[in-house]
Amino acid sequence: MEIQAAMANKDILTDFGLRVKDLRKQKKWTQKELAAKFEVRPAHLNKYESGLHAPPLEKLIQLAEIFDSTVDYLLTGNRSEERPLHNLRLLERFRALEE
DSSP, X not given: OHHHHHHHHHHHHHHHHHHHHXXXXXXXXXXXXXXXXXXXXXXXXXXXXXXXXXOOHHHHHHHHHHTTOOHHHHHHOOOSSOOOOSOHHHHHHHHHHHO
16 A cells, blocks of 8 residues: 555656646746746755655745646646635625626
8 A cells, every 4th residue: 555655656746746837837937947936945845846756835825826836736736626716805896897
């Protein structure tokens, strides 16, 4: 059972790294540029993108914010839930316009 768990964790790390790399490339940032925004050394970012390590939780949240994404997407690839609206008044205005 431990081997299966280790393999699953490796797959999660690999997929996470690929998503980070893909999002970085979509923004047309180098690893050095993202590392500066993310406040980590480029070597750490390289390990994240390579699937060798995962960032601590607080850094994972920061990374999601940098990419204007969600932690859920970074970890699972699930895009089903969009980022929640922070301004509910704006949402109410859009609904009023629809009516």
